[in-house]
Amino acid sequence: MNQSIFDENLKTIGMLSVDLQSLEVINSEAYKSYIKVLYLNEGFEIKVDFNIYNTSGPTLFFISPNQVLSIETLGGQPGRLVFYNRDFYCIQLHDEEVACDGLLFNNINNMPMTVIPEQDATFIEYLFSRMEDEFELKDGSLEEMIRTYLKQLLIKSTRLWKVQHLEGVMAARPNNDLEFFRKFTQLVEAHYKQKHNVADYADLLLIAPKTLTHRFKRLGLPQPNEIIKNRIILEAKRLLVHTDKSAKEIAYSLGYDDPAYFSRLFLIKTGEPPSGFRSKYLSVQETKQQ
Known part of the structure; x- marks a missing residue:
């Protein structure tokens, strides 16, 4: 090589x-x-x-x-x-x-x-x-x-x-809109394990939660709450298939004190419980390797 x-x-x-x-x-x-x-x-x-x-x-x-x-x-x-x-x-x-x-x-x-x-x-x-x-x-x-x-x-x-x-979202928008979008994504990446609500990020951006939500709507972007939850679920998926951590351990590592609540969130976002997602993914990977 x-x-x-x-x-x-x-x-x-x-x-x-x-x-x-x-x-x-x-x-x-x-x-x-x-x-x-x-x-x-x-x-x-x-x-x-x-x-x-x-x-x-x-x-x-x-x-x-x-x-x-x-x-x-x-x-x-x-x-x-x-x-x-x-x-x-x-x-x-x-x-x-x-x-x-x-x-x-x-x-x-x-x-x-x-x-x-x-x-x-x-x-x-x-x-x-x-x-x-x-x-x-x-x-x-x-x-x-x-x-x-x-x-x-x-x-x-x-x-x-x-x-x-x-393109069609913010390409023609003022540069401060793009910077606002970038700042929000940076904050989510830095804090998604501890901060799960739109209000948490509105506080960090020094604006009201409604203002944050309305601004994303005006820019034609996904709602802030969806962005936060999607980042949390992505990390949960990574931990489920690339580690041996239990769903309960993953819930705690992502800042949820109630593992049952976290499992319900995962089910709502993915259509299957954490254990089902893990089993299905690993089964597909094993089939590919055979």
Whole structure:
């Protein structure tokens, strides 16, 4: 497996080709703790958490450490995977630079994919090629040069993501509406285990709960309560299928003192109880592996 990596003073960034040689290790736990950017051409099928995505052309995927990635089918051409840790580049600390938190990563629809229009593919390809060149040069300025290319990649991808996923919703809205949307998603990601109600987030945003709800309605977005609950249920699903925790333990870990209430919420949102969801998912996975 051909892997390039910079690892110094706790800061790590690396790149590898996505092909038959690397498939097993990419689908393992090896890169789970890293922030990941996948660049794939047509013919790939990948699974992120519980959703399947198929590529019909150049496509970028942005995977957070808490998301579970699995490449199900390889495309005709190798892809590229860039992986890095927060010490190398933390999007929260550098939010003013790239403004991608809540959009590329940790967005309300858990949508990690950005399709690359034909007119932009050359530029994206150039950025990945330059990063590859820097790894080969091994120059003293490697760290800063690669960080520069990574920032350009995130900025360009954020622009594409907004057009593709907010078109007809907020694309023509004032920029402060977009920032309001981003701020809410950032707060949900940070606090969903402790704060379950719209009023909790309205307090953090220094507005009335009705104002928050009305603003989302005006923007044509899902209601804040649905966004909060969907994030909680997504985490519950991850814990059910990727850990041995009981439904009761999961309820407590997500801030619910009444496990029965949590189980009813899960049933309402998914159509099945936690134990049923776990059994069904694991059964399907075992069938696939046979």
